[in-house]
Amino acid sequence: MNDTGILEEAYERLHRTGPEFDGWLSNHGPMAVESMVRRGYDRAVHRWLDSYVGRLDEPPRGTSPIDAEGWRQALGAPDRLGDWLTFFGREVREQPWRAVLESWWPRLLPGIAAGATHGVIRTGHAVHALLRRQDETRLAELGQALGYWAARWQPIAGFGEPSGTAGPESALAALPRVPDQSKGINHRLEQLAEVAEWGPALASLKPAADAGQARAGLIELADAATLRYLTHAHGSPIMLVHAATAPTAVLRTLPALPAHEWGAGLDAAWASAAAVTAAYAPADAASRREPPTAPGSAEEVFDLAVRHGDEHVIKFADTAVDVHRRTGDPAALAAVVRAISLIEPPSS
Secondary structure: OOOOOHHHHHHHHHOOOOOEEOOOEEOOHHHHHHHHHHOOOHHHHHHHHHHHHHHOOOOOOOOOOOOOOOHHHHOOOHHHHHHHHHHHHHHHHHOOHHHHHHHHHHHHHHHEOOOOOHHHHHHHHHHHHHHHOOOHHHHHHHHHHHHHHHHHOEOOOOOOOOOOOEOHHHHHHOOOOOOOOOOOHHHHHHOHHHOOOHHHHHHOEOOOOOHHHHHHHHHHHHHHHHHHHHHHHHHOOOHHHHHHHHHHHHHHHHHHOOHHHHHHHHHHHHHHHHHHHHHHOOOOOOOOOOOOOOOOOHHHHHHHHHHHOOHHHHHHHHHHHHHHHHHOOHHHHHHHHHHHHHOOOOOO
């Protein structure tokens, strides 16, 4: 992929908006455009943004500066979003970005549910961009991503190191469903602590003994969640996308982190994928006997996603293309077609 400056132009447009809009919906623009540019869709980015940025709000204002000593009190405080954006904007300007990430990764990771997992997803896209090239605009995007994560920091009940023997595919299949699926994600996640089967199910994943196993586990988790979407997406076509994209974001961040942090990344990614799955899983799975027909190539599938235009479809296609490249399983591409069929395209 040739860096043409389109990503910087897109980031500059998006940084004139806030990380959230309409209450607390996540601004997906930076994640979608990073995927599009990396996949060679530079020419489509500004046209896509023209229709997207009109939904967005202005950046939030700060209320009280956050410093190195008082950050704990502000963690997970949405009303401090403006303060967190200012804090991390300064951090990535004044320190090497990898040092900032290494310091804050273990602090933020236990709150991986932040913004329905969009804190870590936006961070993963920002790191992926910085690993290709470092400049002021990409650094600013990392600061925005980390600030959003910190403000919406949200733990998952029972989070900790798993101690079981199951692989990701069987562990996902054994998860319980939250009993009341009538409201939004916060209401659903709050129920997990009261679900008796949740703790044992969350602990059932086989832990990683070293960094290599942690990376392999993240790959297996992203693959399993993507393929599971094909049969379970009807539970919530948009929200179940994140069971795959959050682990992918952690996986893409690993090259910028010391190896001793990789195991914790797997644990947190598993907790996030498991929580989203338990919160939105349908009562019955759809049959895989007649999956939707996908085009013959991953490139054609990503093109379909861009033409569809929904930000979740684009991000999911970005993950599914990686899964298909690793596994060769056509079900990964069919899962994108399923998403396209279930998620309404944006209105022009």
